[in-house]
């Protein structure tokens with residue numbers, strides 16, 4: 001089981017991570033960071049994250065860290 005940590009202040013609302021996660025665990029949110037960009041949320045109530053790190057590799061702003 002994996003876990004990701006999102007650095008909201010780096011997020012630019014590109015949503016590449018949302019499209020990339022094979023399990024659909026990263027969701028758009030209606031919250032914004034201090035720059036006014038919409039952030040994303042990690043939503044994994046069933047512990048489905050496999051720590052594949054595809055989300056982190058795809059994020060152009062290095063806003064995602066993955067933990068195993």
Ligand code: SF4
Nearest residue numbers: 021049050052053055
């Ligand atoms: S590490 Fe893989 S499974 Fe976990 S949130 Fe990122 S893309 Fe999804």
Ligand code: SF4
Nearest residue numbers: 011012014015017059
């Ligand atoms: S890929 Fe990175 S910058 Fe783009 S929405 Fe996801 S966390 Fe934010």
